[in-house]
Amino acid sequence: MPQESAVLIGMKPQMNYVLACLTAFHEGASEVVIKARGQSISKAVDVAEIVRRKFMPNAFVKEVSIGTDEILLSEGGGTKRISSIMIRLCKK
Amino acid sequence: MPQESAVLIGMKPQMNYVLACLTAFHEGASEVVIKARGQSISKAVDVAEIVRRKFMPNAFVKEVSIGTDEILLSEGGGTKRISSIMIRLCKK
Numbered sequence: 803m804p805q806e807s808a809v810l811i812g813m814k815p816q817m818n819y820v821l822a823c824l825t826a827f828h829e830g831a832s833e834v835v836i837k838a839r840g841q842s843i844s845k846a847v848d849v850a851e852i853v854r855r856k857f858m859p860n861a862f863v864k865e866v867s868i869g870t871d872e873i874l875l876s877e878g879g880g881t882k883r884i885s886s887i888m889i890r891l892c893k894k
Numbered sequence: 895m896p897q898e899s900a901v902l903i904g905m906k907p908q909m910n911y912v913l914a915c916l917t918a919f920h921e922g923a924s925e926v927v928i929k930a931r932g933q934s935i936s937k938a939v940d941v942a943e944i945v946r947r948k949f950m951p952n953a954f955v956k957e958v959s960i961g962t963d964e965i966l967l968s969e970g971g972g973t974k975r976i977s978s979i980m981i982r983l984c985k986k
Contacts, residue, residue: 843936847977851962855975866958868981870943883947885939889960 807831811838811846819849824857827893833864836889839871843887850889858893865890899923903930903938911941916949919985925956928981931963935979942981950985957982 807826811819819836826834834853838846854861867888872881899918903911911928918926926945930938946953959980964973 841936843939844933844977847935847960847979850960851975851977855962863960866960868939868942868955868958870947883943885936885943887939 805831806833808835811842823853834891839886840884860894864892897923898925900927903934912944915945926983931978932976952986956984
């Protein structure tokens with residue numbers, strides 16, 4: 803059964819997330835799913851491309867999907883919509 | 895033959911690009927390809943999601959792909975790598 807690992811992109815420097823992806827692959831994951839929301843979406847694409855191009859020539863992008871997440875706001879109880887991306891990296 | 899139109903995301907407000915997509919569909923395009931590089935990638939996802947969710951419930955994301963573009967720098971003649979995204983929106 804293929805082992806899947808998830809990396810959620812936040813406010814840290816992009817190389818932290820590149821390292822998280824590489825670590826997951828080296829620990830045996832056959833797929834790493836990179837997820838991001840809002841302004842971090844650009845960083846998610848950078849991370850996937852750096853992993854694939856610089857560190858793991860045997861990795862490839864299997865799937866990219868975009869969507870909208872609804873976030874519950876604590877004050878007032880309204881909701882906010884934010885764009886999201888999911889990039890599935892696999893080993894050949 | 896399906897007519898394809900391209901919208902390149904830049905520094906303008908996101909609603910300009912939403913309007914460009916809607917105009918292309920209303921002028922008869924069956925597919926609109928949204929392209930962006932670097933920090934504009936997040937805006938490209940926002941634009942696709944706004945078109946699909948708010949204005950055209952009959953539109954759907956047919957394909958998303960990511961890649962790396964090499965840009966020739968004018969001074970020195972070196973190249974710079976920048977991440978890119980392509981989002982293909984279609985009418986049902």
